[in-house]
Amino acid sequence: MSNDNQAPVWFITGCSTGFGRELARLVLERGWKAVVTARDASKVQDLTEGHEGNARAIALDVTDPAQIKKAVSEAEQAFGGIDVLVNNAGYGYMAAVEEGEEDEIRAMFETNFFGLAATIRAVLPGMRKRKRGTIVNISSVGGLVGFPGSGYYAATKFAVEGLSDSLSKELAPLGLKVLVVEPGPFRTDWAGRSLKQSKTFIDDYEQTSGSRRKQTAGYSGQQPGDPVRAAEAMIKAVEAENPPLHLVLGKPGLENVRKKLDALINDIDTWEETTLGADFPDAQ
Secondary structure, X not given: OOOOOOOOEEEEOOOOOHHHHHHHHHHHHOOOEEEEEEOOHHHOHHHXXXXXXXXXXXXXXXXXXXXXXXXXXXXXXXXXXXXXXXXXXXXXXXXXXXXOOHHHHHHHHHHHHHHHHXXXXXXXXXXXXXXXXXXXXXXXHHHOOOOOOEHHHHHHHHHHHHHHHHHHHHHHHHOOEEEEEEEOOEOOOOOOOOOEEOOOOOHHHHHHHHHHHHHHXXXXXXXXXXXXXXXXXXXXXXXXXXXXXXXXXXXXXXXXXXXXXXXXXXXXXXXXXXXXXXXXXXXX
C-alpha cells in the first residue's frame, strides 16, 4: 500500500467532523501522510499543526469537479501520489419518501454519490499508473438496509454499494483494492448538526418515519459507536493483506445487516420455484 517503504499517503474527504476527522488524526499520529479536506479548509487546519511535513489541509467541495481536480493534483504534486482515498464526505436527510423535497434529494445525491464517484475518477489514473492503491467508500448500514424515514439517504448509499461492488471487480486485476465501510449508529455529527430533515410532515407516517425522526434526533450523542475505534478498524482493514470488501461497524449495525440477509435468503428460498419458472423450459 505504501510508497516504496515510505509513509503511505491518505486523501480523506469530509474531515471537519466525525469519521474523517478521527481518521486523519490517527493517520498523522502514525507518521503517515494525509491530505485533509473539507469545504472550509480552516476547519481542518488544526489537524495539520505539528505535521507540516506530512499533511496538507485543502478546501474541497466534492460537488465541484474543478475543486476535485485541483485538490487531487495538489496532493499528487506534494506527496508523489495517493495510496488510500477515503470518500467520507456526506450527510443524512430524514423524510418519508412521500415527504421528500426534490431540491434536497438531488443535493444529497450530488454529495453522497456523484461527488464520491467524481473523486474516484480523479484519483484512479494515478493509482493505475503506480499499480497500487485502496479506495475506501464510507457507506452505511443504511446502504444495505432501508429504514423508515431515511429512504433517500439509503438510496444514495445503496448507489455507493453498487458502484463499489462493480469497481472492486474492475480494479482487482490491476492490483487495486476497494473497501466499503458500513457503520451503524456512531457518535458523529450525522444525527446532529449534519442531519437535514424535510419540512413536510404527513400524519399517516407518524408511526414509521415520524417515529424514527424523533428517535434519531433523540439519540444524537448517545449512540454506542465510537468514531475513534471505527477509524482504527478502517486502518486495520486497509492494512490487512486480504482486506474485506465490506466492513460493517458496530453491534446494532451488525444485527440489522444479519436480519436483512436472513429475510433476503428467506424470500429467495420461499419463492425459488416461481423464480426458476420464469425461464424458458428448455433453459432449465
